[in-house]
Amino acid sequence: MTHLADLQAWLQAQLTGKATEQQPSVVIEGLPQIIKSNGVPPEQRLRVYTSGYYLRLLECLQGDFPVLRAFLSDEVFGIFARGYIYSVGSKSYSLLDFSKNFPAFLLQMTPPAQTEAEWQRYRFPYELACLERLMIEVATDRGFESRDPAQKRPIGNIWMGLGDNLGVEVPKCLRLLEASFDLCAFMDAPQPIAERQLPVLQKTYLTLSRRNYRLFKTNLEHWQYALLNYLQSGCTLHETLEKIQSTGIKSAGELKADLLFFLPYAEEQHLLRLT
Incomplete structure (x- = not known):
């Protein structure tokens, strides 16, 4: 009998894109535990939840960094956002904390600058992201x-x-x-x-x-x-x-x-x- 904690760990791995090999072997076959409903097979039901999880986190990043998103364009911002969601993921019970490390992620993904102009072009989105993240913290902390x-x-x-x-x-x-x-x-x-x-x-x-x-x-x-x-x-x-x-x-x-x-x-x- 599969334990609930194992199933939860398996489902979290599926939603966050983590390799199931990192999870207990007992839950690698967790898909049969999903009940077929209204003719929708378990694989499709799981994809609905996986897509919903990703879209909710993407929406969170878009809401936390509206100026950065407009400056970079939806396409470029989306590239960094997807990388952040799948490589870092959510590790807190609150979505307020999700974007905390996004500025550092931008800086980490920045290629080495060859000229001063390149350094400015790479550095500015990072500092803009820092500012928008601090604005969230100011709005939610105690005054x-x-x-x-x-x-x-x-x-x-x-x-x-x-x-x-x-x-x-x-x-x-x-x-x-x-x-x-x-x-x-x-x-x-x-x-x-x-x-x-x-x-x-x-x-x-x-x-x-x-x-x-x-x-x-x-x-x-x-x-x-x-x-x-x-x-x-x-x-x-x-x-x-x-x-x-x-x-x-x-x-x-x-x-x-x-x-x-x-x-x-x-x-x-x-x-x-x-x-």
């Missing part, structure tokens, strides 16, 4: 919407010996992306996506977050990006400032002056919260 408004703290107190009592919290939905192109300008361009030109190389530091349940993305200066990055990793504000100063991005005086303007802005934009 500050349910939190009580933070009590406003005098920013000047940081430099008056009270900084040790000042805490800074960043939202869980905050995402940061160091890019080789101005992705914000590309995403916000007025032309149809298929008609937009490949952006020129331009180092950008992109932040994505959510305010009042609305996603927004902004290009930051290098030191502002570093500030949020260190805070997100668990550093205190003073540890963060010391790290930034040690890198030479900003001098101590410049950093203190600029921070007086940036912290209120960042708090207003829900990039951080002073506590």
Whole structure:
């Protein structure tokens, strides 16, 4: 008698295109377990489920990367999507997680670039995919919407010996992306996506977050990006400032002056919260 777990493993192997040889030998003959219904033979019924599984995952990728799909064309995007579905497959109970490794898959499938122009042409779809994937994570992770408004703290107190009592919290939905192109300008361009030109190389530091349940993305200066990055990793504000100063991005005086303007802005934009 075939165990249910073995049949489930066999059916999963059929749906995902995995070799049945990797499954227990007892379920290699699992096809006879499928009941013929309304004159439809088991082989055809299995193909219906297999096609449905593939189409659902393809639909998921198309929905998660609409801009990338329009930029590459349906044909080119479909080639990468099929490769991802059959080589990586779904390994989570939630379809929200399915496309998580798609940007890395694109990069892995990229051939070696022979010229700088080729490198840009190959690199841009990967970074565009990274941006669209991060947008999904920002939309589904926790923000500050349910939190009580933070009590406003005098920013000047940081430099008056009270900084040790000042805490800074960043939202869980905050995402940061160091890019080789101005992705914000590309995403916000007025032309149809298929008609937009490949952006020129331009180092950008992109932040994505959510305010009042609305996603927004902004290009930051290098030191502002570093500030949020260190805070997100668990550093205190003073540890963060010391790290930034040690890198030479900003001098101590410049950093203190600029921070007086940036912290209120960042708090207003829900990039951080002073506590």
